[in-house]
Amino acid sequence: MSLFQIFDVSASAMSAQSVRLNTTASNLANAESVSSSAEQTYRARRPVFAAQLQDALGDGTAPQGVEVKGIVESKAPLVKEYNPAHPMADKDGFIYKPNVNPIEEMADMISASRSYQTNVQVADTAKNMLSQTLNLGKG
């Protein structure tokens, strides 16, 4: 029964979306992590999604789940701020702030949680379809 495969596909999407939520949480948590050098400063993280690789012998029509290829750091410039009174300021009086944009992160968070929700609904519908099939002829 091919309906069982929907669970695998939806579950892979759900875990991918939760990785996305995790990185967003990490970005938001570290949005104010100030440091005194560019190397030590936190950079925004983003997961890279890809469709799961097809079975080499397959025909390319099998349903594909989502795979998280990895997490990359944002290349956007860091925020360099002149603040000599800050305890973390370097010898020139600069502090470095992460390249995290809280508005962007919030939008990403909403998008991730909506996608997660949709996949839960898909799995739930598949479950109903299966249990109704199992009850076929009973009533």
Next chain:
Amino acid sequence: MAISFDKAFGIHQYTIGARSQRAEVLAANIANADTPGYKARDVDFSALLEQAQGGQSTAVALTRTNEQHIAGGSSLDSSVMYRTPLEADTGDGNTVDINQERTAFMENSLEFQTSLSFLNSKISVLMRAIKGDSA
């Protein structure tokens, strides 16, 4: 007089198989709504149904001319095709329109349930005939 289950159940015994296959393809589209480069797909339902009904797949059998050859179970399933996107470019090569896919998934599952309830009523008619109940 023998009961022909095949005739009694009609088309619906085949449609549920085709519907569940379509559900799978649509679920994959929804799952990959945020995957860059993913192309949305759908099935040609009538082709799928024909395939299910005739019991014939469009599989291309590969002949093994040597014992060491890998048994290729490759089937060129012509029923799964790429969807033509409504939007020309979304920026990342993804052609999933989540609204379209969700609606299609919902519609498909309702049609699945319709087929199931048709089958259920056919079964209860048969049961009644077998038991000889007048009720």
